[in-house]
Amino acid sequence: MLRQQDVGHRIVVRRIVGIREGRPLFSDALGELVELSETHLTLATAQGRLQVPVAQVHRAKRVPPTRRPTAAAVVALERAADEAWPAPTRDRLGDWLLRSAEGWTGRANSALPIGDPDRPLPAAVDAVERWYADQGQPAKINTPLPLAAPVGAELDARGWASNPPVLVQTARLPLTAATDASRTPTPDSPTASGVPVERALTDPAGTAAERAAVTVELTGTPSEAWLAIAAGRKGGLPDAARHVLTAVEQIRFAHGHVDGTLVAIGRGTVTGQGRWLGLSLIEVLPPARRQGLARAVIGALAGWGGSVGATHAFLQVEQRNAGAVALYQRLGFVTHHTYLTRTAPH
Known part of the structure; x- marks a missing residue:
């Protein structure tokens, strides 16, 4: 049967869809597992999302991906992700990286x-x-899988705890269904220096039931209001956090306003020798959700990344965040690999 480690991977599910003459009727489904709970599993298939109650599952197993990334590809993407989220205190252990940022976020610590x-x-x-x-912090190790499986086995033997799996997802630029990508500002456009671009958006389901006029502004530094929203999401912003957020050469902070009020934020970086647009801190305040604002922010950042030469985008999302995983899947993101954050026992 499936486990949480299978989330983000391709699976095949044989499910019971009926009974005929006392015999069960089966149907097979193939797709990426995006959610696994005690009651159901959810797949992203070529025909769309499919939710299958566990009670209907006859058999389910992971299957090989259409194209498994090479070890070199995983290393290159992990290096680009590290450049995009730079811890201020760093050291090396051979090729391994050691990172500390006053405990702010698992990736930077x-x-x-x-x-x-x-x-x-x-x-x-x-x-x-x-x-x-020596840093006065608990020891943590991020283990990209399956690349760092031997490290994970050693940590298992030592009793290290494990956080929920994180999906490292990628997409080719320009993004599928990115909002009005042709109007996304370039670095030389007025938006880059502070003049917003207007966008009319529908909710993520594509209906016209609810509309919002959002202004997406890209800036080289975050506003205090932007930082306040980020602090609310991440539980504060120590000095090290500001370094993590800003110490990247090619960077933009997206400010999404509705009626002059900041309601959505996002952060984009270009690293990995200019190939990778990294998307992070995509956040919409609760009253403004389900109006397409996250797609507007992502679309603006994707347009900027493409304009400065990035060819692919990546992001990191907890596998249990089904809503975000579904949004990214609609934009063309697929799971490249996964990682676990492991913590040493006290």
Whole structure:
């Protein structure tokens, strides 16, 4: 049967769809598993989303992806993601990265075990534990899977805890269904220097039931209002957080206004030798949700990224965030690989 580690991967499900002459009738479905709960599983199939009650599942298993990323591709994307979310305190353990940012976010406060740590694996984990003890922090390691499976096995043996799986998803630019991408501002356009672009949007379902006139403004630095929304999502912003957010050479902060009020934010970076647009902190305030604002923010950032030469976009999303996963799937994102954030026992 399936496990949480299978979320984000291609699976095939044989489900019971009826009974004829006392025999069950079966139907097979193939797609990407985007949610797994005690009561149902949800797939993103070529025909759209399919939710299957667990009681109807006869058999389900993971199947090989159409194209599995190479180890080199995973390493390159993880390096680009690290550049896009730069911890202010950094060290190296051979090829492994050690990162600290006053405890702000798991990504900026965990070791990245890719490459050769220049010592046996148990000694490398010991060194990670000592380094984080010197920082006054619990030791954490992000394990990209399946690349870092041997590291994960070592951590399992030591009793390290595991956070829910995170999907690292990618899409080719321009994005599928990105909002009015042709009107997304370029770095030389008025929007880049602070003059907004107007967009008329429908809700994500594509109906005209609800409309919002949103102004998406891209700036090189975040406003205080932008930072306040980010702080609300992330539980505060220590000094190290501001470094993480801003210390990237090619960066834009999206400000989505409705009737002059900031209700949506997003952050875009271009790293990985200019190839990768990284999307992060896509947030819409609760009263303004389900009006297409997240797509407007993503569309503006995708347009900017493409205009400066990025060819692909990536983002990181918890597999249990079914709403966000569904939105990104509609925009053309697919899971490249997954990772687990592991924490040493106290």
